[in-house]
Amino acid sequence: MTIADGPSSRRGRPRDAAKDEAILMAAGDLFMDRGYESVSLDAVAQAAGVSKATIYARYADKDALFAAVLRHECEGAVSPDSFRPAPDAPVRDTLILLAKRFIDLVTGEKAMQMNRILVAETNRAPRMAELFFETAVLSLKDRFAAWLEEETLQGRLNVRDPHGAAWRYLGGVKGEVHLRASFGLPPVEPARLEAHIENAADEFLRAHRPND
Secondary structure, rough: OOOOOOOOOOOOOOHHHHHHHHHHHHHHHHHHHHHOOOOOOOHHHHHHOHHHHHHHHOOOHHHHHHHHHHHHHHHHHHHHHHOOOOOOOOOHHHHHHHHHHHHHHHHHHHHHHHHHHHHHHOOOOHHHHHHHHHHHHHHHHHHHHHHHHHHHHOOOOOOOOOHHHHHHHHHHHHHHHHHHHHOOOOOOOOHHHHHHHHHHHHHHHHHHOOOO
16 A cells, blocks of 8 residues: 655645644644544544644545654654765764664654554554554665665765665664663663764674775
8 A cells, every 4th residue: 555655735725834733743642642543533633723624635544644643753853854964974973873863763752652552553453553664664764775875876885785784774773772762671871872873883884894
């Protein structure tokens, strides 16, 4: 199934940005509180202070709205611009920055709340987990892989398998940090977290050093 990339682009009066934000915020709060299956577009409209027609003018259905909420949350922590650094930005600095933003994304309060909801509703509402994976996880990994491919073309890295390398780097970075957050344990100390991220970046650079 193809997910809509975002709000519809129907012609008409200019979009009201305040209503856009109200819809996303209301929908996000309801999805977090009640779970995917229990939330109706009527409830979102009421909470956002808009009509259901206003929601349908932007999103084809609840799947599209849920995907937009996930995209909004993800891009608040890891924006698409994060994967388009300045041409002269050192690769190491970019890897460290992306790792920090990715950790902020996956260990944030909303992310952990969403993780608990997904685990609880996997059997009853599998589409919720599918949308989360497609929108929040795959899109971020794909942007990272595209950046790795571009850096390889420019001769600053040598990554033969950008998608596999992206999975390995992101998975390795979150490791203990995410597990601690998932179990409600005290977080990794800031100094040790900083060292962990820098070591991960250095190991990645050694593994994908450009050919001489």
